[in-house]
Amino acid sequence: MATGPLLLPNGYDGTVTDATESATVPASTKRGRGEKSSATIYDIAKLAGVNPSTVSRALSKPGRVSAKTQKIIEDAAEQLNYQVNPFARALPTGRTQTIGLIVADITNPTFFDIIRGAETTAAARDYTLVLAESAESPETEITAARRMMGTVDGLILASPRMDDELIRELASGKPVAVINREVDGVPCVVPDVNKGISEAVRSLAANGHKNVAYVAGPPQSWMSVRRWEGVQAACEWSKLKAVRLESSKPTVDGGRQVARDVMDSGATAVITYNDLLAIGLMQELQAGGMRVPDQISIVGFDDIFGADFTTPPLTTVRSPLGECGSRAALLLLDLLLGQAGPEGTVRVETELVLRGSSGRLLVAN
């Protein structure tokens, strides 16, 4: 996978000898602020006794040059420890070997997996990941997106907070993939919440629950409304009553703050927009003397790192976040390589992870 030859420090400062002689190190030594510069295609050309443009051809798209010269050039390149200058290459082509990823909140572990998935598959294809966060702010998000658009080959938007229109505008410039949201005309990868939610609600119903509350996420979150719709639908199907509660922010703290509303709602089971909310809610409820799941069942969303650290461990609808990141990167890379993948949106499955925070009601509420 790694293509770069070893970068040996070289201290050669002399002039390059005739092409037929075997020089061993690049002619150029330093530039700018004392930074070692590596050989250019000119050095190689001189050493190999061919024209720079031939070197370029040989090194970029193999096959456009005779096998013989190809080998000579490759040898020379290795000998000189050549490595392309990404900037020089980017100038005429516009292509860098880079994809951007903008996440709504670096603090939120939900995105850890996405970042990891994207970084890993990008690296596997020799692409580099450039990261930025929007801090849940639409404005910051578009600023970051625009800044990035100049530098990357493609962009992944994870749980974007900006308008569909803006996203399409960005997508009209360079390939864009969206995670956790569906935007017409833009490749998306979204977890299909229905399966996981049905499983969760069915499990709740089987345990005798009648009233479930959904704690919503940020209003701009497309995913939050999808999840709420899913909960509604599943509850209707199972003949449960569902109410929606708002949260101030989709964090542990936000979960704590919504505890009172949950109590007041009379629900015996609550499904939250994400695990962070669930964890905070559970902590606050327990601090107030409630027993989970004996008195109230809690189901989170995502299955983030640490969801099983709690006591009881959190029941949650798992979203394959890592896969989302990976798939989005793949989508982008395919687009960049011209192999247009499936045009529509990629759906990945969600599933209920049944742990200790949900179960049968032991006390009438």
Place this chain on the structure above:
Amino acid sequence: MATGPLLLPNGYDGTVTDATESATVPASTKRGRGEKSSATIYDIAKLAGVNPSTVSRALSKPGRVSAKTQKIIEDAAEQLNYQVNPFARALPTGRTQTIGLIVADITNPTFFDIIRGAETTAAARDYTLVLAESAESPETEITAARRMMGTVDGLILASPRMDDELIRELASGKPVAVINREVDGVPCVVPDVNKGISEAVRSLAANGHKNVAYVAGPPQSWMSVRRWEGVQAACEWSKLKAVRLESSKPTVDGGRQVARDVMDSGATAVITYNDLLAIGLMQELQAGGMRVPDQISIVGFDDIFGADFTTPPLTTVRSPLGECGSRAALLLLDLLLGQAGPEGTVRVETELVLRGSSGRLLVAN
């Protein structure tokens, strides 16, 4: 902080009129593969009625041009929605607005705070963060490092696994900052473990513990040996016996696997190289019927996200990881701006976070 003007979609295709007239959009429209290109300094020059080089001066280093023309140019730039082409700028200068960060393991939440810290302070100074991981492998690490070196202005190595020598070699090319390790001649930011460890050991001693075990991290981890030395010293001072146990990997799973050794060691308190190990160890111990902290005390390291989700919540020596990332980025940026900061290594404090997983022994072991 955000500098870019709004990027309005423009459909203007015509020729630019005379300089004194007020054109409203860039002349160039498309290039390459249908990607909208933005205005260049030539467009601005034409519109402002000056020479491109003057535009360059005005836009890069303000003050080298008369106030009047400066304003004209700025206005024109805004009007044309100009944004520099980073590659074109990087070519002559070698400077990109980018810093690289290589972490040992994206999976490990320890690094997320570091990433966040670095990204945040980089973004605040209008730098972009480029991310790569080494997967705990020295080889992958140097490959990634070398690839990055070509593209970034400076590099942050978080918990590097490669040789000191290699690091110095990298550092001789471009600014490099190291986190969680001290390398001679390279700016480093390392948590000073002594304070936190003393507090931890003193607390353990006060609770009557006599034998403490240290569960070590990866052999290549500089931090792991520092922590072990710290534990040894503190234990000696407090007249406790300390033994060192090896772990297979510094993860929750590794923690589970080391549980047996911990039991066999006869220690009543254990300090682990990191929180992940502590959490895994605690889970396994509890699964085996041990009560924490009644029968054994567990102290982690770092205070990662989720450390307080466990039952009992994890006592741990907090490392200000976010600050480390931030400080490292700052170090780099100062270096890049020529304002050489403190040459030596930056030390940040650690402190004991006393939670429920450590305490007095209730049962003779």
Place this chain on the structure above:
DNA sequence: TTGTAGGCGTTATCAG
């Protein structure tokens, strides 16, 4: 203070 001209390292277009 501003304009001129050359170069940064590659790719792409055309001839040969």
Place this chain on the structure above:
DNA sequence: CTGATAACGCCTACAA
């Protein structure tokens, strides 16, 4: 199949 040569967009002596 290979060699010239002109971009790519910006920076920077150097000259005016």
